[in-house]
Amino acid sequence: MKILHLISSPRGEASFSVKLGNAIVEKLQAANPGSTVTTNNLTNTPFPHLEEVHINSFFTPLENHTPELAEAVKHSDQAITELKNADAIVIGVPMYNFGLPSALKAWIDHIARAGQTFSYSENGPVGLIKGKKVYLAISSGGVYSDGPMKAYDFTESYLRSVLGFLGMIDVTAYRVEGLSIPNLKDVALNNAVESIIL
Numbered sequence: 401m402k403i404l405h406l407i408s409s410p411r412g413e414a415s416f417s418v419k420l421g422n423a424i425v426e427k428l429q430a431a432n433p434g435s436t437v438t439t440n441n442l443t444n445t446p447f448p449h450l451e452e453v454h455i456n457s458f459f460t461p462l463e464n465h466t467p468e469l470a471e472a473v474k475h476s477d478q479a480i481t482e483l484k485n486a487d488a489i490v491i492g493v494p495m496y497n498f499g500l501p502s503a504l505k506a507w508i509d510h511i512a513r514a515g516q517t518f519s520y521s522e523n524g525p526v527g528l529i530k531g532k533k534v535y536l537a538i539s540s541g542g543v544y545s546d547g548p549m550k551a552y553d554f555t556e557s558y559l560r561s562v563l564g565f566l567g568m569i570d571v572t573a574y575r576v577e578g579l580s581i582p583n584l585k586d587v588a589l590n591n592a593v594e595s596i597i598l
Contacts (some may be wrong), residue, residue: 401432404486408504409494409539410443416576416589417492421537423593424490424574428535431598438482442496447506458513476510483511489568490531492561495540499554508562517566527567534563536573541580 405425409415429435448454457473458463465473484491494501500508512516536559538554544553558572563571576592578584 401428401435401487402485403435403437403488403490404482405430405437405439405490405492406507407439407441407444407492408491408501408505408507410501411494415492415494415539416579417494417537417539419589420539420576420592421490421492422507424535424537424596427596427598428488428490438486439574440479440482442503442507443501446503447479447510449502449506450509454510458576476513476516479511480513483517483529483532486532488535490535493536493538493555493559495538495553495555498552500558506554511565512562525565527565527569529567532568532570534568534571536571538573538575538577539579540575540577540578542558543577543584545575545577545580 401424405421407415407418409417409423412418421493425437429437453468453472453477457469458476491504493504499505514520516523517529520526536556538555540553540555542549544550544555560573562570563569574592574596576588578588
């Protein structure tokens with residue numbers, strides 16, 4: 401099994417989304433001996449937020465690329481190649497202001513490309529990245545999986561939607577939550593790791 405582990409927290413090993421993501425990766429490796437892991441830390445090597453040159457590089461045929469466009473499309477091409485090569489994708493998702501960190505959103509903007517990861521047909525869009533297993537490692541200070549704050553969670557719902565649009569419909573979310581709540585914070589990580597069932 402080829403595992404792609406995406407890290408989007410800038411907090412390094414102190415990050416709970418990183419700790420939960422690592423636990424998922426470890427369980428995948430234990431269940432699939434000989435697996436390889438590619439770790440892509442999106443905060444150490446951030447993808448640029450889309451600018452005009454990136455959009456132009458996506459929609460200009462390869463044979464018409466200028467040196468500038470060829471350089472601009474490199475991040476996207478590399479990310480899509482990693483995605484296509486992976487059997488399982490583990491995505492660390494710290495909740496920032498009810499949504500994704502901008503580093504993770506930038507990665508998504510570079511992988512969502514017409515003709516590469518989805519296409520348009522007479523019946524609508526078709527996802528082209530199929531047969532992948534995706535695991536989300538979501539961390540949050542509050543509890544957003546259920547209860548009155550669930551409506552504020554735009555992490556899992558957004559990722560399920562955009563990944564599904566690209567063809568990745570087999571998505572499982574694990575959460576380490578309540579990290580700022582006194583009676584939950586000390587057991588949150590252990591509860592999250594124990595919930596991991598592959």
